[in-house]
Amino acid sequence: MKLNGSIISGDFDQLNNEFMLEKVKHFSTESTLKETQLNNLYDFLYKNKDEADGLVLTLYDQMLIRLNQYEINQFIQDLNDIRSLYQ
Template sequence: MQLDGHIISGEFDESANAFLLRKVKHLSTASILNKKQLHALTDYLHKHKHEDDGQVLTLYDQILVRLNQEEVEHFLNDLDKVKTWYH
C-alpha cells in the first residue's frame, strides 16, 4: 500500500508488517518503521504537539527537519493512516 501524505511518503510492506518511509517533507530517505516504532513516534508527537517551537526530526542522524505545529498535525494524520495497515 502506498501513502503520499502531507508530510511523508512511503509504502507499506504487508509481508514484513513494516512501513518503508521514502520521503519526509521534501527530503528523500529510506527508513523502515515497525509497528512498535510507529506507535512510539505517534505517542511522543501526540504528547508534544502543542509545543510552540514544534519538533525536529533527524534523518540519517545528520539532517535536521523542523516541523512546526501545523506540520506535526499533518505528520500525525499521515501516521494515523499508516497505523491502520499494521496487523
C-alpha cells in the first residue's frame, strides 16, 4: 500500500508487516521500518517536538535532514498514520 505523507513516503507491506521508507522530505532513501523501529522514531519525535531549534535526523549516518517544529509535527502525523496499519 503506497503512502504519501507530508514529510515521508513509502510502501506498507502488509504481508511482512513493515514499512519501506522511500523518501524523507525531498531526500530519497531505502529503509525498512519494523513496528518497533517506527514506534521508537515516533516516541523520539513526540518527546522532542517542542525543541525551539528543531531537530536534525541522519540518513545513512551521513546525510543530515533538518526538521523545524512544524515539520516535526507533520512527521509525527505521518508516522501516526502508518502506525495504524501495523497488525
